[in-house]
Amino acid sequence: MAIKKFDTKALDLILEKMIETVGDSKDEIFRIAEQCRTDYESITNELKEIKRKVAQIINDGDKLDAQVRRARLRLSEVSKHFKDYSESQVREAYEVAHKLQMDLTMNRQSEKQLREKRDDLERRLVGLNETIERAEHLVSQISVVMNYMMSDIRQMGQALESAKEKQDFGLKIIEAQEDERKRLSREIHDGPAQMMANVMMRSDLIERVYKERGADEAIREIRSMKKMVRSALYEVRRIIYDLRPMALDDLGLVPTLKKYLQTIEEYHKTTRIQFTNIGEDKRLPSKYEVALFRMIQESVQNALKHAQATQIQVKLEIKREHVMAVIKDEGKGFDINEKKPESFGLLGIRERVELLEGELSIHSKIGTGTLVIIQVPMNL
Numbered sequence: 001m002a003i004k005k006f007d008t009k010a011l012d013l014i015l016e017k018m019i020e021t022v023g024d025s026k027d028e029i030f031r032i033a034e035q036c037r038t039d040y041e042s043i044t045n046e047l048k049e050i051k052r053k054v055a056q057i058i059n060d061g062d063k064l065d066a067q068v069r070r071a072r073l074r075l076s077e078v079s080k081h082f083k084d085y086s087e088s089q090v091r092e093a094y095e096v097a098h099k100l101q102m103d104l105t106m107n108r109q110s111e112k113q114l115r116e117k118r119d120d121l122e123r124r125l126v127g128l129n130e131t132i133e134r135a136e137h138l139v140s141q142i143s144v145v146m147n148y149m150m151s152d153i154r155q156m157g158q159a160l161e162s163a164k165e166k167q168d169f170g171l172k173i174i175e176a177q178e179d180e181r182k183r184l185s186r187e188i189h190d191g192p193a194q195m196m197a198n199v200m201m202r203s204d205l206i207e208r209v210y211k212e213r214g215a216d217e218a219i220r221e222i223r224s225m226k227k228m229v230r231s232a233l234y235e236v237r238r239i240i241y242d243l244r245p246m247a248l249d250d251l252g253l254v255p256t257l258k259k260y261l262q263t264i265e266e267y268h269k270t271t272r273i274q275f276t277n278i279g280e281d282k283r284l285p286s287k288y289e290v291a292l293f294r295m296i297q298e299s300v301q302n303a304l305k306h307a308q309a310t311q312i313q314v315k316l317e318i319k320r321e322h323v324m325a326v327i328k329d330e331g332k333g334f335d336i337n338e339k340k341p342e343s344f345g346l347l348g349i350r351e352r353v354e355l356l357e358g359e360l361s362i363h364s365k366i367g368t369g370t371l372v373i374i375q376v377p378m379n380l
Contacts, residue, residue, distance in 0.1 A: 026142040026143070029138050030135070032135055033131075033132055033135035033136060033139065036135065037132060039128055040129065043124055051118060053114055054114045054115060054118055057107060057111045058111060061107040061108060064103050064104040065104060068097070068104050071096050071097035071100045074097070075093045075094060075097045078090050078093040198228060199225055202221060202225045205221060206221045206225070248289055248290065252283045252289060253283075253289040253292060253316075253318075254281045254316065254318075256289075257293060257296060257316065258277075260297065261275045261300070261314060264304070268304060271304060272310065272311050272312070273312045273313075274314070275315075275316075276313070276314070276316070277315075277317075278315060278317050279316065279318035279319055279324075280318045280319065281318070282318060284323065288323065288376065288378070291355070291356055292323060292325060292374070292376065295349045295374055296325050298348060298349055299327040299349065299372045299374075300312060300314065300327060303331055306334070307333065307334070307369070307370055308332055309329035309330055309369070310330060310331075311329065312327070312329045312330075313326075313327070313329075314327050319378070320378065321378060322376060322377050323375070323376045323378055324373070324374065325372075325373075325374040325375075326372070326373050327371075327374075328371045328372075329369050330369045331369050332366065332367060333364045333366045333367055334364050334366060334370065335364075335366060336362055336364055346362065349372075353376070356376045356377075357376075357377060358374065358376035358377060359373075359374075359375045360372075360373070360374055360375075361373040
Protein backbone atom coordinates (compact mmCIF):
# COMPACT_ATOMS: atom_id res chain seq x y z
CA MET A 1 0.00 0.00 0.00
CA ALA A 2 1.43 3.38 -1.01
CA ILE A 3 1.46 6.09 1.64
CA LYS A 4 1.10 9.60 0.27
CA LYS A 5 2.69 12.51 2.03
CA PHE A 6 0.20 15.07 3.24
CA ASP A 7 0.56 18.34 1.36
CA THR A 8 0.33 21.10 3.96
CA LYS A 9 0.77 23.79 1.29
CA ALA A 10 -2.38 22.59 -0.51
CA LEU A 11 -4.31 22.78 2.76
CA ASP A 12 -2.96 26.30 3.34
CA LEU A 13 -4.23 27.32 -0.11
CA ILE A 14 -7.66 25.81 0.61
CA LEU A 15 -7.89 27.60 3.96
CA GLU A 16 -6.77 30.88 2.41
CA LYS A 17 -9.40 30.46 -0.33
CA MET A 18 -12.07 29.78 2.29
CA ILE A 19 -11.16 32.90 4.23
CA GLU A 20 -11.02 34.94 1.02
CA THR A 21 -14.47 33.66 -0.07
CA VAL A 22 -16.02 34.36 3.32
CA GLY A 23 -14.40 37.81 3.35
CA ASP A 24 -15.75 38.56 -0.15
CA SER A 25 -19.22 37.44 0.92
CA LYS A 26 -19.02 39.71 3.93
CA ASP A 27 -18.00 42.64 1.71
CA GLU A 28 -20.81 41.88 -0.74
CA ILE A 29 -23.40 41.79 2.05
CA PHE A 30 -21.98 45.03 3.41
CA ARG A 31 -22.31 46.65 -0.04
CA ILE A 32 -25.92 45.42 -0.27
CA ALA A 33 -26.62 46.93 3.15
CA GLU A 34 -25.05 50.24 2.11
CA GLN A 35 -27.12 50.32 -1.10
CA CYS A 36 -30.23 49.58 0.97
CA ARG A 37 -29.37 52.45 3.30
CA THR A 38 -28.97 54.78 0.30
CA ASP A 39 -32.33 53.61 -1.12
CA TYR A 40 -33.91 53.92 2.33
CA GLU A 41 -32.77 57.54 2.63
CA SER A 42 -33.97 58.36 -0.92
CA ILE A 43 -37.37 56.73 -0.37
CA THR A 44 -37.72 58.43 3.01
CA ASN A 45 -37.25 61.81 1.34
CA GLU A 46 -39.67 60.84 -1.42
CA LEU A 47 -42.21 59.69 1.17
CA LYS A 48 -41.97 63.00 2.98
CA GLU A 49 -42.75 64.79 -0.29
CA ILE A 50 -45.66 62.44 -1.03
CA LYS A 51 -47.12 62.99 2.43
CA ARG A 52 -46.81 66.71 1.93
CA LYS A 53 -48.67 66.41 -1.39
CA VAL A 54 -51.35 64.18 0.19
CA ALA A 55 -51.91 66.73 2.93
CA GLN A 56 -52.09 69.49 0.33
CA ILE A 57 -54.50 67.65 -1.94
CA ILE A 58 -56.73 66.74 1.00
CA ASN A 59 -56.83 70.40 1.98
CA ASP A 60 -57.62 71.36 -1.64
CA GLY A 61 -60.26 68.64 -1.77
CA ASP A 62 -61.95 69.93 1.35
CA LYS A 63 -62.11 73.39 -0.18
CA LEU A 64 -63.46 72.00 -3.48
CA ASP A 65 -66.05 69.94 -1.60
CA ALA A 66 -67.33 73.10 0.11
CA GLN A 67 -67.38 74.92 -3.22
CA VAL A 68 -69.25 72.01 -4.87
CA ARG A 69 -71.91 72.07 -2.16
CA ARG A 70 -72.40 75.80 -2.61
CA ALA A 71 -72.53 75.42 -6.41
CA ARG A 72 -75.18 72.69 -6.06
CA LEU A 73 -77.25 74.90 -3.80
CA ARG A 74 -76.94 77.71 -6.36
CA LEU A 75 -77.90 75.32 -9.18
CA SER A 76 -80.86 74.02 -7.15
CA GLU A 77 -82.06 77.55 -6.48
CA VAL A 78 -81.72 78.53 -10.15
CA SER A 79 -83.61 75.37 -11.16
CA LYS A 80 -86.50 76.13 -8.76
CA HIS A 81 -86.85 79.76 -9.89
CA PHE A 82 -85.94 79.14 -13.46
CA LYS A 83 -88.16 82.01 -14.71
CA ASP A 84 -86.41 84.54 -12.46
CA TYR A 85 -82.96 83.95 -14.07
CA SER A 86 -81.71 84.58 -17.51
CA GLU A 87 -80.48 81.81 -19.76
CA SER A 88 -76.84 82.88 -19.30
CA GLN A 89 -77.17 82.80 -15.50
CA VAL A 90 -78.65 79.28 -15.64
CA ARG A 91 -75.87 78.13 -17.98
CA GLU A 92 -73.22 79.71 -15.74
CA ALA A 93 -74.63 78.06 -12.61
CA TYR A 94 -74.67 74.68 -14.36
CA GLU A 95 -71.13 75.06 -15.80
CA VAL A 96 -69.67 76.21 -12.46
CA ALA A 97 -71.28 73.28 -10.63
CA HIS A 98 -70.09 70.82 -13.31
CA LYS A 99 -66.51 72.18 -13.36
CA LEU A 100 -66.23 72.11 -9.59
CA GLN A 101 -67.55 68.54 -9.52
CA MET A 102 -65.01 67.50 -12.17
CA ASP A 103 -62.21 69.22 -10.20
CA LEU A 104 -63.34 67.42 -7.05
CA THR A 105 -63.40 64.07 -8.87
CA MET A 106 -59.87 64.68 -10.21
CA ASN A 107 -58.78 65.72 -6.74
CA ARG A 108 -60.16 62.50 -5.22
CA GLN A 109 -58.46 60.44 -7.93
CA SER A 110 -55.11 62.19 -7.35
CA GLU A 111 -55.51 61.74 -3.59
CA LYS A 112 -56.15 58.01 -4.09
CA GLN A 113 -53.05 57.66 -6.29
CA LEU A 114 -50.90 59.59 -3.83
CA ARG A 115 -52.18 57.49 -0.92
CA GLU A 116 -51.40 54.28 -2.81
CA LYS A 117 -47.91 55.54 -3.63
CA ARG A 118 -47.42 56.58 0.00
CA ASP A 119 -48.49 53.14 1.23
CA ASP A 120 -46.21 51.47 -1.32
CA LEU A 121 -43.25 53.60 -0.22
CA GLU A 122 -43.95 52.79 3.42
CA ARG A 123 -44.02 49.04 2.61
CA ARG A 124 -40.74 49.38 0.69
CA LEU A 125 -39.19 51.19 3.66
CA VAL A 126 -40.27 48.36 5.97
CA GLY A 127 -38.73 45.82 3.56
CA LEU A 128 -35.51 47.81 3.20
CA ASN A 129 -35.23 48.20 6.95
CA GLU A 130 -35.64 44.44 7.41
CA THR A 131 -33.01 43.83 4.70
CA ILE A 132 -30.61 46.27 6.39
CA GLU A 133 -31.12 44.61 9.78
CA ARG A 134 -30.62 41.12 8.30
CA ALA A 135 -27.52 42.29 6.41
CA GLU A 136 -26.07 43.81 9.57
CA HIS A 137 -26.84 40.61 11.46
CA LEU A 138 -25.21 38.53 8.71
CA VAL A 139 -22.13 40.77 8.65
CA SER A 140 -21.89 40.42 12.42
CA GLN A 141 -22.29 36.63 12.21
CA ILE A 142 -19.72 36.38 9.40
CA SER A 143 -17.30 38.47 11.47
CA VAL A 144 -17.76 36.04 14.37
CA VAL A 145 -17.32 33.07 12.01
CA MET A 146 -14.18 34.62 10.51
CA ASN A 147 -12.76 35.23 13.96
CA TYR A 148 -13.44 31.60 14.87
CA MET A 149 -12.01 30.45 11.56
CA MET A 150 -8.89 32.57 11.97
CA SER A 151 -8.47 31.27 15.52
CA ASP A 152 -9.07 27.65 14.45
CA ILE A 153 -6.79 28.07 11.43
CA ARG A 154 -4.04 29.48 13.63
CA GLN A 155 -4.49 26.50 15.96
CA MET A 156 -4.61 24.16 12.96
CA GLY A 157 -1.49 25.79 11.58
CA GLN A 158 0.26 25.29 14.91
CA ALA A 159 -0.99 21.70 15.03
CA LEU A 160 0.20 21.06 11.48
CA GLU A 161 3.54 22.68 12.24
CA SER A 162 3.80 20.53 15.37
CA ALA A 163 2.81 17.43 13.37
CA LYS A 164 5.41 18.27 10.73
CA GLU A 165 8.03 18.80 13.42
CA LYS A 166 7.12 15.44 14.94
CA GLN A 167 7.28 13.79 11.53
CA ASP A 168 10.69 15.34 10.89
CA PHE A 169 11.69 14.40 14.42
CA GLY A 170 10.68 10.79 13.77
CA LEU A 171 12.79 10.73 10.61
CA LYS A 172 15.65 12.35 12.51
CA ILE A 173 15.37 9.68 15.21
CA ILE A 174 15.72 6.98 12.54
CA GLU A 175 18.78 8.77 11.14
CA ALA A 176 20.17 9.24 14.63
CA GLN A 177 19.67 5.55 15.40
CA GLU A 178 21.57 4.59 12.26
CA ASP A 179 24.30 7.13 13.03
CA GLU A 180 24.49 5.82 16.58
CA ARG A 181 24.84 2.25 15.31
CA LYS A 182 27.64 3.35 12.98
CA ARG A 183 29.32 5.28 15.80
CA LEU A 184 29.10 2.34 18.20
CA SER A 185 30.35 -0.03 15.54
CA ARG A 186 33.28 2.29 14.80
CA GLU A 187 34.05 2.87 18.50
CA ILE A 188 33.95 -0.83 19.30
CA HIS A 189 36.02 -1.66 16.19
CA ASP A 190 38.62 1.06 16.77
CA GLY A 191 38.63 0.70 20.56
CA PRO A 192 37.88 -2.51 22.47
CA ALA A 193 37.91 -4.81 19.42
CA GLN A 194 41.29 -3.50 18.29
CA MET A 195 42.64 -3.72 21.81
CA MET A 196 41.38 -7.29 22.26
CA ALA A 197 42.99 -8.26 18.95
CA ASN A 198 46.25 -6.77 20.24
CA VAL A 199 45.79 -8.70 23.49
CA MET A 200 45.49 -11.94 21.53
CA MET A 201 48.66 -11.09 19.62
CA ARG A 202 50.52 -10.06 22.78
CA SER A 203 49.43 -13.27 24.55
CA ASP A 204 50.99 -15.28 21.73
CA LEU A 205 54.08 -13.08 21.97
CA ILE A 206 54.51 -13.59 25.74
CA GLU A 207 55.25 -17.28 25.34
CA ARG A 208 57.95 -16.54 22.78
CA VAL A 209 59.45 -13.74 24.93
CA TYR A 210 59.55 -16.09 27.90
CA LYS A 211 61.43 -18.70 25.91
CA GLU A 212 63.80 -16.26 24.17
CA ARG A 213 64.35 -13.48 26.77
CA GLY A 214 63.43 -14.97 30.09
CA ALA A 215 60.82 -14.53 32.80
CA ASP A 216 61.51 -10.85 33.56
CA GLU A 217 60.79 -9.77 29.98
CA ALA A 218 57.70 -11.98 29.92
CA ILE A 219 56.40 -10.35 33.13
CA ARG A 220 56.90 -6.89 31.65
CA GLU A 221 54.89 -7.97 28.58
CA ILE A 222 52.16 -9.32 30.87
CA ARG A 223 52.03 -6.01 32.76
CA SER A 224 51.79 -4.09 29.47
CA MET A 225 49.02 -6.43 28.33
CA LYS A 226 47.13 -5.86 31.61
CA LYS A 227 47.18 -2.11 30.95
CA MET A 228 45.78 -2.74 27.49
CA VAL A 229 43.03 -4.99 28.89
CA ARG A 230 42.25 -2.36 31.53
CA SER A 231 41.96 0.31 28.81
CA ALA A 232 39.71 -1.96 26.73
CA LEU A 233 37.50 -2.60 29.76
CA TYR A 234 37.34 1.15 30.44
CA GLU A 235 36.27 1.81 26.84
CA VAL A 236 33.59 -0.92 27.01
CA ARG A 237 32.23 0.51 30.25
CA ARG A 238 32.19 4.01 28.78
CA ILE A 239 30.22 2.83 25.74
CA ILE A 240 27.75 0.95 27.95
CA TYR A 241 27.44 4.00 30.20
CA ASP A 242 26.53 6.20 27.24
CA LEU A 243 23.86 3.71 26.17
CA ARG A 244 22.29 3.46 29.62
CA PRO A 245 24.12 3.88 32.92
CA MET A 246 23.47 0.79 35.07
CA ALA A 247 24.02 3.00 38.12
CA LEU A 248 20.77 4.76 37.28
CA ASP A 249 18.82 1.64 38.24
CA ASP A 250 21.03 0.83 41.21
CA LEU A 251 21.86 4.22 42.76
CA GLY A 252 19.32 6.67 41.35
CA LEU A 253 19.42 9.95 39.47
CA VAL A 254 21.66 12.17 41.63
CA PRO A 255 24.71 9.85 42.03
CA THR A 256 24.48 8.71 38.40
CA LEU A 257 24.25 12.27 37.14
CA LYS A 258 27.17 13.34 39.29
CA LYS A 259 29.31 10.46 38.01
CA TYR A 260 28.26 11.06 34.40
CA LEU A 261 29.16 14.76 34.51
CA GLN A 262 32.52 13.97 36.11
CA THR A 263 33.23 11.47 33.32
CA ILE A 264 32.22 13.98 30.64
CA GLU A 265 34.45 16.61 32.23
CA GLU A 266 37.38 14.18 32.16
CA TYR A 267 36.83 13.55 28.45
CA HIS A 268 36.55 17.26 27.64
CA LYS A 269 39.63 18.68 29.27
CA THR A 270 38.85 22.30 28.31
CA THR A 271 35.34 22.33 29.79
CA ARG A 272 34.48 22.83 33.44
CA ILE A 273 31.19 21.20 34.51
CA GLN A 274 29.74 22.13 37.90
CA PHE A 275 26.93 20.01 39.35
CA THR A 276 24.81 21.16 42.30
CA ASN A 277 21.97 19.26 43.95
CA ILE A 278 19.93 21.73 46.03
CA GLY A 279 16.97 19.46 46.70
CA GLU A 280 16.37 16.12 48.33
CA ASP A 281 18.61 13.21 47.35
CA LYS A 282 16.00 10.51 46.96
CA ARG A 283 14.84 7.97 44.40
CA LEU A 284 12.22 8.80 41.82
CA PRO A 285 10.04 6.48 39.72
CA SER A 286 12.14 4.90 36.97
CA LYS A 287 10.47 6.73 34.07
CA TYR A 288 11.21 10.09 35.73
CA GLU A 289 14.85 9.22 36.45
CA VAL A 290 15.48 8.02 32.90
CA ALA A 291 13.69 11.00 31.29
CA LEU A 292 15.42 13.60 33.49
CA PHE A 293 18.82 11.98 32.96
CA ARG A 294 18.35 11.95 29.16
CA MET A 295 17.12 15.57 29.08
CA ILE A 296 20.07 16.80 31.13
CA GLN A 297 22.44 14.62 29.09
CA GLU A 298 21.09 16.08 25.82
CA SER A 299 21.34 19.65 27.16
CA VAL A 300 24.95 19.13 28.25
CA GLN A 301 25.86 17.47 24.93
CA ASN A 302 24.30 20.42 23.06
CA ALA A 303 26.38 22.84 25.13
CA LEU A 304 29.54 20.83 24.36
CA LYS A 305 28.95 20.12 20.65
CA HIS A 306 27.15 23.20 19.42
CA ALA A 307 27.74 25.97 21.96
CA GLN A 308 31.44 25.08 22.44
CA ALA A 309 30.99 25.99 26.09
CA THR A 310 33.93 26.09 28.49
CA GLN A 311 31.72 26.52 31.57
CA ILE A 312 28.56 24.46 32.20
CA GLN A 313 26.46 24.60 35.35
CA VAL A 314 23.92 21.87 36.13
CA LYS A 315 21.53 22.35 39.06
CA LEU A 316 19.00 19.78 40.20
CA GLU A 317 16.21 20.39 42.69
CA ILE A 318 14.00 17.51 43.83
CA LYS A 319 10.97 18.51 45.88
CA ARG A 320 7.75 16.79 46.80
CA GLU A 321 5.75 18.82 44.28
CA HIS A 322 8.20 18.99 41.39
CA VAL A 323 11.67 18.33 40.02
CA MET A 324 13.55 21.20 38.42
CA ALA A 325 16.72 20.96 36.35
CA VAL A 326 18.65 24.03 35.23
CA ILE A 327 21.44 23.75 32.66
CA LYS A 328 23.38 26.94 31.97
CA ASP A 329 26.39 27.36 29.72
CA GLU A 330 28.67 30.23 28.77
CA GLY A 331 28.85 29.16 25.12
CA LYS A 332 28.19 31.05 21.91
CA GLY A 333 24.38 30.82 22.21
CA PHE A 334 21.89 30.68 19.34
CA ASP A 335 18.75 32.30 17.95
CA ILE A 336 15.83 30.32 19.43
CA ASN A 337 13.58 31.41 16.53
CA GLU A 338 15.91 29.93 13.92
CA LYS A 339 15.46 26.23 13.25
CA LYS A 340 18.60 24.24 12.63
CA PRO A 341 19.28 20.53 12.21
CA GLU A 342 20.77 20.36 15.72
CA SER A 343 17.51 21.72 17.16
CA PHE A 344 16.14 18.17 17.00
CA GLY A 345 17.95 17.59 20.28
CA LEU A 346 15.84 20.34 21.84
CA LEU A 347 12.75 18.88 20.18
CA GLY A 348 13.55 15.56 21.83
CA ILE A 349 13.78 17.30 25.21
CA ARG A 350 10.47 19.05 24.53
CA GLU A 351 8.84 15.71 23.66
CA ARG A 352 9.98 14.15 26.92
CA VAL A 353 8.82 17.17 28.94
CA GLU A 354 5.38 17.01 27.32
CA LEU A 355 5.11 13.29 28.08
CA LEU A 356 5.74 14.09 31.76
CA GLU A 357 3.27 17.05 31.60
CA GLY A 358 6.09 19.40 32.54
CA GLU A 359 7.35 22.77 31.33
CA LEU A 360 10.41 23.63 29.27
CA SER A 361 11.92 27.09 29.06
CA ILE A 362 14.88 27.94 26.84
CA HIS A 363 16.62 31.33 26.92
CA SER A 364 19.46 32.06 24.55
CA LYS A 365 20.95 34.81 22.42
CA ILE A 366 23.90 34.69 20.11
CA GLY A 367 27.01 35.43 22.12
CA THR A 368 25.36 35.21 25.56
CA GLY A 369 25.14 31.47 26.24
CA THR A 370 22.07 29.32 26.85
CA LEU A 371 19.80 28.66 29.83
CA VAL A 372 17.57 25.56 29.83
CA ILE A 373 14.99 25.18 32.61
CA ILE A 374 13.09 21.88 32.93
CA GLN A 375 10.29 21.53 35.47
CA VAL A 376 8.35 18.31 35.93
CA PRO A 377 5.40 18.00 38.36
CA MET A 378 5.61 15.23 40.96
CA ASN A 379 3.21 13.60 43.41
CA LEU A 380 5.58 11.84 45.75
